[in-house]
Amino acid sequence: MSGHNPQSPRSFIDSLEETMIAVMLGLMTLVTFANVVARYVFNSNILWGLEVTSILFAWLVILGVSYCVKKTAHLGVDAIVSLLSPPARKICTLLAVACCIVYAFLLLKGGWDFWANFANLPATTGRWFPTGFQDKFLAKGWYETNDVFMPEMFQFVADWFNDGERYEKIPRLIPYVMLPFGMALLLYRFLQAAWAVYTGKQMLIIVSHEAEDAVEEAAAKAAREE
Template identity: 35%
Template sequence: MTDILVNFPLLTLTAFVGTYFILDRLAPRAMAVLEESLIAIILALMVLLAFVQVVLRYGFNSGIVGSLELNRILFAWLILFGMSYGLKVSAHLGIDSVIRLLPRPLFRAFAVFGAAAVILYAVLLIHGTWLTAFGATTKGGGAVDYWVRFFRLPIGLDDLLYPEWMREFAGQDRVHRWVAYIILPVGLGLLAMRALQALVEIWQGQRELVIASHEAEELVNENRNILRD
């Protein structure tokens, strides 16, 4: 399994994203609950960790080793995992005032372009070797190569330690950097998948944009005369 991860990281990531997509299609409600629960757990852990650290520091003049680093990692996981979920539920903010003035076919073309731009952004950050086809002189790079580099090296995080019962199995005291950094390729892979889904939905007329719609404006219009009534 380790050899497959190291030698075929892109294939492994593609298989993971493909499996995630299939599960999302077969059990959309369960996957939505899973995603929302994971985001809620990360948020709760961040708040709880910060609260406990403040109590320990100012109340007992002590603290949790690696708490700041763990909070930074949790925050990164929240962003990198949450960006694909935000795209799924159209929660990303954007400015669409200009393109909404365009004729409907042209507006739809710009919406498709926006989704395609997100896919390109994710693919660029996942891996850069394919850019050699367009004249680029560097190979590799991106989140996949970055993660594989740390997977091959037994480099630990700065302050975050494994529990004592895990240290013998892990082979070192500090948590491996690849454990924290695995969210880089995973998060970008899920972002590309959600952007591709959005592009298809826009093309089929099931969705307007990859960004949030005018929900606030619609709510204002719906409740404009509520006080008058």
């Protein structure tokens, strides 16, 4: 049995995750191409292009972390666990994924705490694990990005977060929301992986030797063609 997840019916979260990644890649390509054309053909510049691309790239990285957990595509070292018996290997993998779950939970807390005040919401209290929510905090819903203009159709957000005062640029709560969302998705994926390992559907939470097998297969194919 390999370290990869077996094929299973696609859930709504799977579809949402993959659609978002595809849309982000497409938008990054489109905006970058349009900016190059504007600069070298029309001697102009899309002012907000760089910031939009940076935001999309950051979102893509955050989503990519959880996506790689789902696909067991993260790199790791299995030199020791490969020498163990299947029961011992399972225990080691469960211990590893338990550490990952704790780490993802800490990242979720940090992501929420960073984003919350920008959405006029309280951050959690407690240094490591949440012990409650802030009683007093500085609401930062009025903070805007540097260059990305606020589309008219989304100005209703100003009534929720900016006391009805119109935004000139998009509020920072929009790009920053990917932090708690992405970390919650990462935690969910690690919980999924833990259950898959516990039930015997998966052996490892890292990429196993499929890459080496693919390289050897390609080398053998090239040798046969010669």
